[in-house]
Amino acid sequence: MRPFRALAGAVAVVRGVLDSGSACGAVQQGLPCWRARNAPAGVAGQWLSSGSGVAPLPCARPLHSTAAVGSSSISSSSSSTTAADRKQQQQQQQQQPPQPQQSKLSRSQGRSAGRSQGRVGGNHTISPQLLTALIKCVGSLDALQQLEAQHDGSFDHIHAAAAFTRAAHLASSGAARPLDAHPLLHRLSARLWPLLDDFGTRQLANTLWACGKTAYVDAALLDACFERLAAGAGEAAPQGLANALYAGALLQTAGYNVDRRHAAQLLSALVAQRQDATPQALANALWAAATLQLRVSEQHAAQLLSALVAQRQDAKPQELANALWAAAKQWSDAVPPDVEVALLRLAAAVDERLVAAMNGQNVSNSLWALSQLGLRPASLTQRLANAAVPLAPAMKPQELANAALAAAKLGIGGARLFAALAGAAGRQAQGCVAQNLCNLAWALAIADQRQLAGAAVALAQRAAGAGVWAQTVAEERRQLHQVHLWLLDGQRADSGSGSSGTGLAGALTAAQLQQCKEAWEVALQEAAQRHRRNAFEHSVFECARCLPGLADCRQEARTPDGEFSVDVAALHTASGLRLAIEADGPTHFLRPGCEVSGDTLAHNRALSARGCVVVSVSYWEWAKVQHDAGKAAAYLSRAVEDAAARWRRRQQEGGRGSGTVGGKTAPAA
16 A cells, blocks of 8 residues: 555645646656746846936836845755655755855744644645745745645745745736735734744845835834844845845835834944845845935945945946945935045946946936936946937936936036937827926026927926926926026027027916026025025135225125026126126036036026126135135136136137136046
8 A cells, every 4th residue: 555655645746736837846856847837937126216306316126136035945854854855955955055154043943843744635744845845936826825725734934934935026027916915925924923933034034025025014023024134134144134125125115114223233234244245235235225214334335335346247237226326315415435436436347238238227327326426437427328329219207307417417418318318208298297397308408408499398388288287396497497598598699689589488378487487586595595605605705805806796696687696796897897706616516527517517608698707716726725815816816817818709709608717627636
């Protein structure tokens, strides 16, 4: 009878494998393998879109490592495991790359071993390895639910975590909706509670990752997993630490807030293991920290970015985009020196191959991040601008707007890029919200793309539609007012008359134009009230006030038409020219070459169009002379005379000019 019982047991195992829709279990048990026709598709990363303000936030949802998240080394103490099984398991483990040391279990594993017995028909048991394989290879949520119900008595802590992870993989791959997995995850949560003390760091990280990918919130369970993982963070693998941080960021949008102390512990542990972390883990950790608004120290950020540079050969486009986006979210106001050095090294390490593999969102997010950071590494920005042109037709409206905004601020791309971005937006009748339309039109104005004035008008006209206009906020109406002024300036210059321009009149109603002007005026007033003169601006004003040849010096004045503010207004007595002396601080320049930013150039063009001779006083040049009154006066006097001479020369030549002094590249401070 023994042969018949053995045969019946083998048949039952094979039947269970075939019912699961996969041959993976058969392979692990040494059974004949039939090709699975319905094998689950590979998990593809997806993006999370968000946005706000003039520069909408880029979409950013990092890819995860399927191999790292979906695999667990099985250690079973089942009394039914034969010597042959153990030998085969040891051979399989020897063939796999070594895994980081797992955390020790806080209680005896005997309790899990007692639950590792299961049945597949009749009186025949299923081995823990086969059950794990079936869970990992199941092709649908229904099949996973059936498996969980059939073998509920066999589930140990590894099986419970594997089921959580598999449900998330199915949802990520599109085989199921995340919400459809919630009933199963709810039942599995009940299983997990008695097993949590048996969980190692891998099971904890995988469970958190699964909850993040499916937006499943069981606050008590999540709190317990994060707390246990943070306590054992030193023993966790870098990928697990990154996955847990990533999960915390995703769960934030579902209403769960991870304890910031635990998140900080996970990040610190990852920094300590940065040399063993993959580029994906490094980039995801940075992205998660930025999304969670977890403040990262300058030292830790520089270390993570430097580790990413060291592994640049294995990096992927999305990892580069995520790292740049994270840095922009953390330090858009002022990048710490060590972080800036690391970012520039990262930019220099990006080769043509990596940029060529980028999709539209990668390119758009990278450009947006660089513009927010005030960085213009020449090689990378030019490659990104070139890559954006053929990708533009496939970009989403927000990606088009972000790319255009960034290119305008960085002063890159030229007519070819802006024509591609504006053309793609013009062909997308659906999907462009008010923010996208206003940002695109504003970018054309800032970049002074006069040949695309018609496109700017068309974008504004779409924003003026009844259904769209209601979505506009004050910032977007201010943008449209700037577009209106830019069009007026260009039309007047082209016609040689001061009265021929119409700007956005016709595209916007008179009432809409008035709303835009009012929003602009409010912004100017608020800026004047909020602004506090710093030592740099005050010293420039005091020097100009005492300078021979200047009269009527006023600080924080306006242009004659009242449309733009001026740091220091003065009258050049020898020529009668009105001067706009601009004290340009660090935010007016792009690093590492100290080029004037695109929006600063646009401001100077607007001042020039209103008859002001612009004198730009750069912060690093002033720092050399401001403590010596004689040197400061000589410097400012020379700058004024040079500006006046250039203005007269342009007028004689009949050129438009920008009236800008200091627009050329200047040496670094």
